[in-house]
Amino acid sequence: LDILKKRYASGEISKEEFENKKKDLL
Secondary structure, three states: OHHHHHHHHOOOOOHHHHHHHHHHHO
8 A cells, every 4th residue: 555655646646546446455
């Protein structure tokens, strides 16, 4: 999840992608 947050913070993934991937992980 930390890697996901870093990627989101650096703008590699959109908010939509971030939310979707977060759901997959939780």
